[in-house]
Amino acid sequence: MSTHTIRTLRPDDAAPLLAFEQANRAWFERHIDRRPDDFYSVDGVQAHIAQFLDEHAHGRMHPCIILDDHGQLIGRANLKDIDREQGVAEVGYRIGQQQAGKGLATAALRHLIDLAQDEWRLERLCACAIDGNAASIRVLERCGFVQGMAVPDIAIVEGKVVDGHAYALELRAAPQRIIVIGAGIVGASLAYHLASKGAQVTVVEAGAIASGVTGTSFAWINTSCAGPDPIAALRGGAIAAWRQLETQVPDLKVRWHGALSYGTQDGRVSPACILIDRSRIARLEPQLRQPPQQAIYEPEQGALDAVAATHALLAKAEALGATVRTHMPVLGFTVQDAKVTGVETATGVIEADMVVLAAGTGTASLAEKLGASLPIHASPAIFMRYQAPPGLVRGIISSHAMEVRQDEDGTMLAAEDYVDDAPDNQPAAMALRTASAIRNELAGAEAIAPEFAAVGLRPMPLDGVPVIGYLPQVAGVYVCAMHPGVVLAAIVGQLASGEIVDGQPAAALEACRPARFLAC
Numbered sequence: 001m002s003t004h005t006i007r008t009l010r011p012d013d014a015a016p017l018l019a020f021e022q023a024n025r026a027w028f029e030r031h032i033d034r035r036p037d038d039f040y041s042v043d044g045v046q047a048h049i050a051q052f053l054d055e056h057a058h059g060r061m062h063p064c065i066i067l068d069d070h071g072q073l074i075g076r077a078n079l080k081d082i083d084r085e086q087g088v089a090e091v092g093y094r095i096g097q098q099q100a101g102k103g104l105a106t107a108a109l110r111h112l113i114d115l116a117q118d119e120w121r122l123e124r125l126c127a128c129a130i131d132g133n134a135a136s137i138r139v140l141e142r143c144g145f146v147q148g149m150a151v152p153d154i155a156i157v158e159g160k161v162v163d164g165h166a167y168a169l170e171l172r173a174a175p176q177r178i179i180v181i182g183a184g185i186v187g188a189s190l191a192y193h194l195a196s197k198g199a200q201v202t203v204v205e206a207g208a209i210a211s212g213v214t215g216t217s218f219a220w221i222n223t224s225c226a227g228p229d230p231i232a233a234l235r236g237g238a239i240a241a242w243r244q245l246e247t248q249v250p251d252l253k254v255r256w257h258g259a260l261s262y263g264t265q266d267g268r269v270s271p272a273c274i275l276i277d278r279s280r281i282a283r284l285e286p287q288l289r290q291p292p293q294q295a296i297y298e299p300e301q302g303a304l305d306a307v308a309a310t311h312a313l314l315a316k317a318e319a320l321g322a323t324v325r326t327h328m329p330v331l332g333f334t335v336q337d338a339k340v341t342g343v344e345t346a347t348g349v350i351e352a353d354m355v356v357l358a359a360g361t362g363t364a365s366l367a368e369k370l371g372a373s374l375p376i377h378a379s380p381a382i383f384m385r386y387q388a389p390p391g392l393v394r395g396i397i398s399s400h401a402m403e404v405r406q407d408e409d410g411t412m413l414a415a416e417d418y419v420d421d422a423p424d425n426q427p428a429a430m431a432l433r434t435a436s437a438i439r440n441e442l443a444g445a446e447a448i449a450p451e452f453a454a455v456g457l458r459p460m461p462l463d464g465v466p467v468i469g470y471l472p473q474v475a476g477v478y479v480c481a482m483h484p485g486v487v488l489a490a491i492v493g494q495l496a497s498g499e500i501v502d503g504q505p506a507a508a509l510e511a512c513r514p515a516r517f518l519a520c
Contacts (some may be wrong), residue, residue: 217455
């Protein structure tokens with residue numbers, strides 16, 4: 001079985017190209033305009049190649065040659081008159097006489113179509129064919145070209161002026177190349193939603209998957225808010241978005257067991273909250289030693305394993321064609337005409353049509369590389385994990401004494417506010433004090449033992465409102481930085497992907513735009 005290779009023309013192709021053109025001169029002149037006599041010389045072909053490569057360097061042409069499995073030049077294929085503003089180019093090819101009728105012209109044209117779509121991002125290709133050249137017309141039509149207007153006097157063949165027709169091919173839209181910086185739960189949700197819309201997604205992460213604040217998240221999915229809420233519409237869609245994701249990503253598991261809140265006096269409420277009495281509290285959480293007289297119950301709320309959810313979302317994104325690159329810090333950005341065109345890494349530049357900054361607390365420093373100042377600081381909180389007997393906590397309990405939930409295997413999770421740098425308020429000490437509080441509150445918790453405790457650094461915008469939207473200072477950059485990230489990850493992935501891929505502005509994100517900080 002014969003094989004062939006199609007590659008870009010090089011300066012050292014002069015000798016084989018001259019031999020190819022000389023061997024097929026009479027054959028070509030039977031079908032297309034003849035070349036001037038001075039072309040058929042070493043100097044003539046070298047000048048020809050130099051001209052084509054100069055056109056290529058300036059983005060006006062992409063010249064290719066076709067080689068057989070022995071490395072012999074057997075054909076040519078060119079994208080000509082490339083106009084990137086209009087998104088159009090002309091195709092041309094010539095196949096040696098000995099290779100005619102073997103499907104090589106079709107292969108060459110399909111290669112040009114791929115180049116036009118994937119490398120040059122063009123929208124339309126044009127071609128011309130002489131009337132009566134049935135073979136050439138068949139190749140064009142086989143590749144989807146449609147006949148257009150008649151073109152009189154299209155060429156001089158064997159001394160005769162001949163007519164022809166124009167042909168055109170509308171290219172499918174090339175997938176948008178999007179780099180998501182950050183492989184936490186927000187970045188994973190974005191990657192999945194973008195990939196599901198057909199984007200060509202690359203996730204770039206400086207560390208491991210979920211190695212930032214996602215790995216130290218209590219991961220309580222709730223819509224509660226104390227006082228006026230500028231993102232009420234966004235927060236209000238969070239639970240529905242997670243429930244939808246569960247149907248789309250089978251490995252994503254959320255435990256919808258509801259939440260009890262009492263004695264915290266922080267004023268957080270959600271539209272679905274109800275006030276329940278002591279008897280119902282005891283039925284919901286039978287291990288509570290001293291159930292309060294009243295509590296706020298929010299039955300629609302839930303929790304998830306944020307790390308497992310991140311892996312599930314990224315795995316689904318990869319199944320849709322996304323690429324995930326971990327342990328790859330972003331060193332900088334490439335910018336052309338005030339637009340970001342890629343990210344710089346230790347292994348080279350990754351080109352992009354859009355870059356999404358979803359790196360948690362690292363988002364501000366990435367934006368700084370682009371001349372944008374985003375007031376996002378690291379807000380500490382303490383996350384703790386315990387070994388405990390299963391069945392102590394059925395849902396989520398948030399009280400003056402503890403904020404806890406429990407996995408099915410018995411693992412208990414707790415969260416506390418970060419107080420200060422004093423030794424007694426460091427994670428290990430806090431874990432011991434919280435364990436004591438849990439034992440006092442829950443029957444059967446005597447054997448609870450701290451397993452892990454750490455400070456998680458949450459990305460907290462200056463005004464507490466998420467930063468989501470296009471960066472005003474430079475084109476090609478979209479920002480996603482927020483707290484609570486786990487709560488909003490699903491809805492933000494859904495809405496932001498619609499803005500980026502479909503160009504559909506989301507009203508629920510209007511309060512979150514980065515441009516609001518320009519006046520600060």
